[in-house]
Amino acid sequence: MKEQLEKWGEVIKDAPLDKYTSYRLQGTADYLIKPKGIGSLLSLLKYIKDNNIKYQIIGGGSNLIITKHYDGILISMDNFKDLEIDENYIIVGAGYSLIALALKMSKLGYTGLEFATGIPGTVGGAIHNNSGAYNSDMSQIVKSILVITPDLEIKRMYNRDLDFHYRSSYLKDQKGYICLEASLALKEGYVDIIEEIIENRKKRRQDSQPLNFPSAGSVFRNPEGKSAWKLIEDAGLKGKKIGGAKISEKHANFIINDGNATGEDVMKLIEEVKKQVKEKYEVDLILEQEIIK
Numbered sequence: 001m002k003e004q005l006e007k008w009g010e011v012i013k014d015a016p017l018d019k020y021t022s023y024r025l026q027g028t029a030d031y032l033i034k035p036k037g038i039g040s041l042l043s044l045l046k047y048i049k050d051n052n053i054k055y056q057i058i059g060g061g062s063n064l065i066i067t068k069h070y071d072g073i074l075i076s077m078d079n080f081k082d083l084e085i086d087e088n089y090i091i092v093g094a095g096y097s098l099i100a101l102a103l104k105m106s107k108l109g110y111t112g113l114e115f116a117t118g119i120p121g122t123v124g125g126a127i128h129n130n131s132g133a134y135n136s137d138m139s140q141i142v143k144s145i146l147v148i149t150p151d152l153e154i155k156r157m158y159n160r161d162l163d164f165h166y167r168s169s170y171l172k173d174q175k176g177y178i179c180l181e182a183s184l185a186l187k188e189g190y191v192d193i194i195e196e197i198i199e200n201r202k203k204r205r206q207d208s209q210p211l212n213f214p215s216a217g218s219v220f221r222n223p224e225g226k227s228a229w230k231l232i233e234d235a236g237l238k239g240k241k242i243g244g245a246k247i248s249e250k251h252a253n254f255i256i257n258d259g260n261a262t263g264e265d266v267m268k269l270i271e272e273v274k275k276q277v278k279e280k281y282e283v284d285l286i287l288e289q290e291i292i293k
Contacts, residue, residue: 001031004047005073008040009033015074017263021061022120023255024214026244026262027068034076038154038180041075045152045178048073056292057178059095059122063129063216065270066292067263077124080180088186089143094124094179098131106198111189112141117198118205120217124179128171129288130164134201139164143183150176167221167288210248213256219270220253220285229253231283235276242269267291 005011015032018024035041048055054072058064077095084091088110092101101123102116115136119126126138127145144158163170171177205211220228232238232252240247244261247269248254255266274285 005031005033005044008044008047009035009079017066017070020058020074020076021064021066022214022216023061023065023261023263023266024257025066025068025266026260027066027070029066029070029074030072032074032076034078036079038148041178041180042148042152042154044075045148049152057124059125060097060120062121063125063289064292065216065263065266065289067267070292077122080124082181088188090184090186091181092123092184093181094122094127096123097121098123098126103198105186106194107191109189109191109194110186111194112136112184112186114194114197114201118201123182127162127179127182128169130167130169130172132167137164137167139169141184141186143185145182146180147171148178148180154180208251210250210254210256213248213258215248215254215256216289218253218288219255219273221288223283223285226283227253228285231277231281231285232273235273235280237273237276240269240272242272245269247273263291 002011002013012032015029017027017029020032033044035044055075057075057077059077080093080095082093083096098116098119098121102113105113115133119131119133127142130137130139132138142159144156147155147157149155161170171179222228229252232247237247238252239249241258243265244257244259245265246256246258248256255269270287277283277285
């Protein structure tokens with residue numbers, strides 16, 4: 001199959017998951033491919049569907065928990081990184097790093113992306129998850145996106161079509177849509193003020209989050225009127241460990257890779273947290289991350 005796939009981009013057989021997930025998980029995928037562009041991606045998807053092959057789109061792998069062996073094809077959007085700036089609007093490829101984009105636009109004096117300077121992953125993944133922080137999220141800046149539909153058609157979707165809500169979107173709820181690029185609307189600001197905000201928030205993250213360990217950020221959504229981290233901490237779960245996966249002692253809504261964690265380790269720890277929080281507080285924690293089997 002490798003020779004067939006190579007028609008559409010760079011292919012890695014037995015791709016190591018620790019290189020393509022922010023958890024740095026142990027394990028492999030049958031294949032990982034980086035399509036050359038939209039045409040190659042469309043042809044690849046047609047081949048996959050015609051042959052009933054399992055597949056998963058990945059960006060920076062920053063919100064994914066993948067089992068120890070993925071018996072299918074991981075499709076990386078790494079070659080979708082074009083960037084065009086047109087006054088206050090930018091058109092950016094889905095594979096562009098969200099942090100890199102936020103820092104670049106901030107240095108150019110554009111405001112609206114400051115919240116994203118600490119969010120790992122790609123633009124496409126951030127739109128899929130409606131990623132956010134500091135009372136801002138992608139829904140506030142996305143004007144429109146270009147997608148491939150489940151029927152392999154190319155379509156433009158506007159903000160009103162994307163059903164953005166807390167840590168979710170139409171793309172997350174309706175499987176099979178693939179974000180190719182996004183048009184974002186920003187505003188002009190003052191570089192010194194923007195950079196001061198970014199530095200202050202950077203210090204807050206360093207003080208409160210376990211940034212020196214591999215993780216995928218917040219594990220659970222905050223229940224209405226509550227903080228997930230406090231529920232987990234009050235349940236006495238800080239430091240709880242299964243295999244190489246551990247509840248951070250610095251921030252209880254982070255699971256870190258404390259050794260050679262597998263996706264199964266992370267998933268077992270998630271289930272244990274959900275079980276204990278439910279038993280003690282009658283709260284059903286909702287996973288913010290995505291499990292891929």
